[in-house]
Amino acid sequence: TARRSTDARRAAEDYRRSFIATQERWRAGLASLVELEDARRTALASDTAVVALEQERMAAWVALYRAAGGGWTPEVDAPAAQTSTQATTTPPSSSH
Template identity: 85%
Template sequence: YPRLQLTGSIGRGWVKTGGASVTSNTWSIGPLALSVPIFDAGRRAAQVDAAQARYEAAASRYRAAARGAVAEVEQALARLASTAERSGAARRAAEGYRQSFQATQARWSAGLASLVELEDARRTQLASETALVALEQERMAAWIALYRAAGGGWRRS
């Protein structure tokens, strides 16, 4: 780009000799310089192109990061909704297997069921409760993933 420069100076002097003193004020303006680059072998155009390319790259990285963040939030919300839907069914199943075990235990106490049936009912009840705990763990992991994806103060150590 063209450039215009104007320089100047202001000064004050005081001289004392013998008993006489002289004060002088001086000022000057100039020189005036005008620089107009006419031929720079395409340097300015190349700088403009490089700046435009850096801008496009930064904008592309920003858009990719924003899309990634939105995708992470969507995935966390989907996992959270999935665990919420399965939670009710898992609770009902665990309660049903608990009641089945109690009924099998009452039958075993009365001599109407074998020990194998009792242990099978116990195993099934424990498996359903384990699945319920695993589902709760999955739900907590989904909440943590959502919190992290939303930028909730997550720090890597």
């Protein structure tokens, strides 16, 4: 994913430059609105691809971490959960 992310980022930058150039051509009357919107759609699709690759990479890291034995164990989380539950469900003691 790292190699693909580099390529995707480079492509996204190029599509963004292409969109800006098309936008300037459209302002000058040299490009149609259809061309402008097609360039915008392509640039947004490439940005979406970059984000999807980043998400894929993060999911792979989480999977690797879990496969290596990392993660959250009920034994470790249980005392903290019990303490917070007891604090909210235990009525205050009255001292008369």
